[in-house]
Amino acid sequence: MSTYQEERVPFPSPWRLVKELRLRRPPWWMVALLILVVIGTWIPLALIYQARQQTSRLPRIHFFHDMDHQPKFGPQSGHPWYVDGRAMRQPIEGTIARGKLEHDQEYLLGYVTQDGTRSSPPIRFVTALPERLPQDNALLSRGRERFGIYCAPCHGSQGAGDGQVNQAAIALEEGKWVPATNLLSQMVRDRADGQLFQAISDGVRSMPSYGSQISVRDRWAIVAFVRDLQQTLPTAADSEPTAQTNAASPSQQSTSNP
Amino acid sequence: MTNIPEPPAGEGDSAGDHSKTRFQFPRWANYLFPVLLLVAIGVMTYIPLLGTLAISPDTRAVGYQPQQPVPFSHALHAGKLQLDCRYCHSTVESSAYAAVPPTQTCLNCHAAIKSDSPKLALVKESFESGDPLRWIKVHDVPDFVYFNHAAHVNKGVACELCHGRIDQMDEVTQVQSLSMAWCLECHRAPEQSLRPREFVTYMGWDALTATGKSQSELGSELAQDYHVQPQHFMTSCSTCHR
Numbered sequence: 243m244s245t246y247q248e249e250r251v252p253f254p255s256p257w258r259l260v261k262e263l264r265l266r267r268p269p270w271w272m273v274a275l276l277i278l279v280v281i282g283t284w285i286p287l288a289l290i291y292q293a294r295q296q297t298s299r300l301p302r303i304h305f306f307h308d309m310d311h312q313p314k315f316g317p318q319s320g321h322p323w324y325v326d327g328r329a330m331r332q333p334i335e336g337t338i339a340r341g342k343l344e345h346d347q348e349y350l351l352g353y354v355t356q357d358g359t360r361s362s363p364p365i366r367f368v369t370a371l372p373e374r375l376p377q378d379n380a381l382l383s384r385g386r387e388r389f390g391i392y393c394a395p396c397h398g399s400q401g402a403g404d405g406q407v408n409q410a411a412i413a414l415e416e417g418k419w420v421p422a423t424n425l426l427s428q429m430v431r432d433r434a435d436g437q438l439f440q441a442i443s444d445g446v447r448s449m450p451s452y453g454s455q456i457s458v459r460d461r462w463a464i465v466a467f468v469r470d471l472q473q474t475l476p477t478a479a480d481s482e483p484t485a486q487t488n489a490a491s492p493s494q495q496s497t498s499n500p
Numbered sequence: 501m502t503n504i505p506e507p508p509a510g511e512g513d514s515a516g517d518h519s520k521t522r523f524q525f526p527r528w529a530n531y532l533f534p535v536l537l538l539v540a541i542g543v544m545t546y547i548p549l550l551g552t553l554a555i556s557p558d559t560r561a562v563g564y565q566p567q568q569p570v571p572f573s574h575a576l577h578a579g580k581l582q583l584d585c586r587y588c589h590s591t592v593e594s595s596a597y598a599a600v601p602p603t604q605t606c607l608n609c610h611a612a613i614k615s616d617s618p619k620l621a622l623v624k625e626s627f628e629s630g631d632p633l634r635w636i637k638v639h640d641v642p643d644f645v646y647f648n649h650a651a652h653v654n655k656g657v658a659c660e661l662c663h664g665r666i667d668q669m670d671e672v673t674q675v676q677s678l679s680m681a682w683c684l685e686c687h688r689a690p691e692q693s694l695r696p697r698e699f700v701t702y703m704g705w706d707a708l709t710a711t712g713k714s715q716s717e718l719g720s721e722l723a724q725d726y727h728v729q730p731q732h733f734m735t736s737c738s739t740c741h742r
Contacts, residue, residue, distance in 0.1 A: 265527050265528075266527045267528055268526070268531075276535075283542075286550055286554070290559055293559050293563070294558065294562065297673050298565065299567055305555050310643060311643060312644070318599060318600055318632075327632070407581055407613075410613075411613045414613065416612055416614070418611070418612040418613075420612070448611075450608040454602070455587075455590045
């Protein structure tokens, strides 16, 4: 096959030109393949971009397992071998951790019982904060913080019974909901420190027990903070049970809460 | 135009008549080498790039949002009702593990509020039977990482920093990669992230608006107050891997 340069007439005929260009260019399918491959490289990148934008119900893929998952029990993990499904065994009831034995019943319970055991009813509530606690600002600020976490949702940050959860429950018109007590009311002011402590520990009326969520020391700190609130803020006169005691508030307060 | 299978005498001379009998590379083959070179460079760049992006924790770990057994909304409880994180995750300040609360904690309020809601059926069932609810762990670091919640929270590392704006999440989603590189970002410069202890559970807290100091200025002061360990300790292997 000769090319047009070798022909007598140097100008190519149209047919020749087409053939010539075809020879210079690679076949169309090669060009198409290259374009497809280049476009195709964007598909995984697009998928990665999509994966970064979206949330996933599936946990992450572990390409290298290394020791990511070791055959050991983590906190609150489960194991099918145990009947209750928990990997961790519960301590036998009444178990006391080493070094955690506490004899001071007034400090632990806020009251004194007849025979010194927890199961018998209280005969006398503690009327002052335990002496082993530091009576300073650190205790009060700890109490304020703990009160903010555990009490304020219902009782409000100033103890006036206007917490968010309480408001929401009232707005929902929940039949079973007992509105949170105003801690500034005379009824609460009249209670002994130990009684407040016991209310936090074991719950009172519809209020649940917070003994498992708040440590003993923090419960006393909360009592100290509530007392501080009651001293700085005026007595509230709202809820029905306190209506009668309100009349004789100054004298009662001084006698029952030395 | 004859078929003589004779080798050419010289290199360029006898192209004419023998051209049909010999294989000739088409002209476009001249471009084959530069094109292949470009393709090779492209492949060598593309494959590592793709691999890096694909196995990056930012791709695989971020955005994990498992379906929990109970449709608990942090946006409602921590956001709208402004419950403190520690109301439920009460062990976070004293323990390495920020415990998922027992069912009793749910019942603190839900014994009276929405107690008949079908969404809470599993919670009620769990409380009555004593079987724990099987929540699915969202933020899960490898077992060879010993992350201690108490150590961080008590030194002013905010919840928000690792868990994101939980108060805006209906379903908890992982927003940080929790990769080692990500941990080290903070371990190398803790002052860029510290805030006063009493604000660790606050969401959307900003140093400048809250204290009037820049984050690095406040952070350096707090690092000193809280005795944050020096960098050689913070970046030592055995600090996190034991």
